[in-house]
Amino acid sequence: MPDLPPTSRAFADAVHHYRQLRDLSLDELAYVLAQLGHGLTTEDLRRIEHGEQAATVDDLIAIAAALGARPAILLSHIPIDMPVPDTPLATGLPADLEQPELRAWLEGKTTLDHRARLRWAIDQVSRLQIRSGHFEDQLRAAREELHELGELADREADAPQVVDLHDRIREGEHELTQAELGLALAERRLEDLRSRA
Structure with a gap:
């Protein structure tokens, strides 16, 4: 996977992880997205999962809906190979922010002041x-x-x-x-x- 910013990396890995968890192929996920009115091709999804194509906010929402996952789950996902201590879990956030606090912030349950x-x-x-x-x-x-x-x-x-x-x-x-x-x-x-x- 290319050297992606942490949020993009987390999202790319989350799409792959949750797609496999739901036992969906890339073709099947593309079909579900088409049924939802969001036309990402199989190749688009492959490129998103491999970090070769940036996902838009619209892609995030549609993919979350297609996978039956909350957007906060996809954004706060921690890839297994992501270095934890030295880098933030998400772009622009404090490096010491931990995953449960990140998820709570994404879900509007806390602030970061x-x-x-x-x-x-x-x-x-x-x-x-x-x-x-x-x-x-x-x-x-x-x-x-x-x-x-x-x-x-x-x-x-x-x-x-x-x-x-x-x-x-x-x-x-x-x-x-x-x-x-x-x-x-x-x-x-x-x-x-x-x-x-």
């Missing part, structure tokens, strides 16, 4: 603290349950209940690590926003 961004970051930290606490509680309960089984857990290591507990502990440790990492990043972002006040 400093006060709103600070409030968003505070809410995100609060949500992640709750999530982290929830995973800690679940992990503690699974470990206590395994501890209560005592010797039985050692002797019957492949018993379904013991295997299930070990799986829950492993999953809980992973979820907790992810939540703590997300929380640390959110706290750092909040501090950055506060320092700019």
